Amino acid sequence: MNLVEDFLANADLSDLPPELSAFRPTGTLLLSSRRDTSRYATALLLDSSGTPRIVAKIVRRPHRQERLAAEFEMLQLLAGRGTIHPVAPLPLALVQHRDHWLLLETAIDGMLLDGKRFARPPRRLWQRVDQWLVDLSSPTATADAAWHDEQISEPLRWIEDALAATAEERSFFAATESLTHQLTSVALPVPIEHGDFFKSHIAVSRSRRLAAIDWELGRPKGLIGADAATFLIGVFSSGGLAGEATAVAYARHFLDAGGLARQWLQDHLARQGVERSWVDHILLATLARRVLNIWGPVVADTANAPAPQFEHARALFRNFWSLRLWRMTMEHMAH
Numbered sequence: 001m002n003l004v005e006d007f008l009a010n011a012d013l014s015d016l017p018p019e020l021s022a023f024r025p026t027g028t029l030l031l032s033s034r035r036d037t038s039r040y041a042t043a044l045l046l047d048s049s050g051t052p053r054i055v056a057k058i059v060r061r062p063h064r065q066e067r068l069a070a071e072f073e074m075l076q077l078l079a080g081r082g083t084i085h086p087v088a089p090l091p092l093a094l095v096q097h098r099d100h101w102l103l104l105e106t107a108i109d110g111m112l113l114d115g116k117r118f119a120r121p122p123r124r125l126w127q128r129v130d131q132w133l134v135d136l137s138s139p140t141a142t143a144d145a146a147w148h149d150e151q152i153s154e155p156l157r158w159i160e161d162a163l164a165a166t167a168e169e170r171s172f173f174a175a176t177e178s179l180t181h182q183l184t185s186v187a188l189p190v191p192i193e194h195g196d197f198f199k200s201h202i203a204v205s206r207s208r209r210l211a212a213i214d215w216e217l218g219r220p221k222g223l224i225g226a227d228a229a230t231f232l233i234g235v236f237s238s239g240g241l242a243g244e245a246t247a248v249a250y251a252r253h254f255l256d257a258g259g260l261a262r263q264w265l266q267d268h269l270a271r272q273g274v275e276r277s278w279v280d281h282i283l284l285a286t287l288a289r290r291v292l293n294i295w296g297p298v299v300a301d302t303a304n305a306p307a308p309q310f311e312h313a314r315a316l317f318r319n320f321w322s323l324r325l326w327r328m329t330m331e332h333m334a335h
Helices: 003-010 066-079 123-136 146-163 167-185 226-236 243-255 260-271 276-301 307-318 321-334
Strands: 027-031 040-046 052-059 091-097 100-106 137-142 189-191 202-204 210-212
Touching: 003 040, 003 052, 003 091, 003 100, 052 066, 066 091, 066 100, 123 137, 123 210, 123 226, 123 260, 146 167, 146 276, 146 307, 167 276, 167 321, 226 243, 226 260, 226 276, 243 260, 243 321, 260 276, 276 307, 276 321
Parallel strands: none
Antiparallel strands: 027 040, 040 052, 052 100, 091 100, 137 189, 202 210
16 A cells, blocks of 8 residues: 555544545556656545546655645645635645655646647737736735845855855856846735746646646745746747757747747736836846756755765756756846
8 A cells, every 4th residue: 555545544634624534545646756856756546437636745755845845835825815716736734644744635627738739839828827827926015125135145155055166157156146136126026936837837627727736846925927937938948948959949039139938028027017128137037046946955965965976966957957048048138
């Protein structure tokens, strides 16, 4: 019996929601991670018809549950907004069972956008995603300067030391910090941010409504435009998010003055009261935060590991595709 079914069969479920306490799966589908950076295994608990009803995320390293707890809080926040149609899974439980942390949530009824049917989403789909993101914003709140220290300055200083950064890297990080700090002079709206808003994390239901899964990198007070930029980078990347094709597509669609993705992102910012001229700063901050959010913990996990493992993590960081786009954006701004 797998870990999740063992929990449902033997743990005290009396204080848990009925969707969980009354559910007995007829089978479990275990999904292996597609990413070296993933900290979780995912299980789909099936009902008698073979339909996934409950999703369980299991921490692969028993002592590291911080982001799972953060995701649970994000799902609670989203559920508390009182929308008629869910924009995310409903949180059911965050528990520790047999030394492993489990996050249990409802399954989303829908088809992921990351498939052949949605390989090249048309403008109409972007308009729906754009509106979905705008609806998630908090238009009455504005960002304060503290977000930059927390999300960019402090992670940059840590990764600089952890990498034993070269002089060129230190200069690059310093320029990034300086340019993104300019955003603190702007009264930016504060959206709820997903943090990893690619097509593979967005589902469309039979009624054509959108919902997002995997909120582990989410923030209740995020960076305006970051989710839109992440989504559009995924949409306009040719042949997947890797290699030369991605860099060429990014330069064409985001850095060229007439790039379609650039125009869409500028329109998205303008709808929420942000000057279109800040688009490059938003792109730079989005890419820097993504690299730091994903690879900071990976490098940290290997800091006390044998030297070859640590060196492997540092090499992966330096070759991560988002880091290349980050550098391209910096070079574009320098000119």
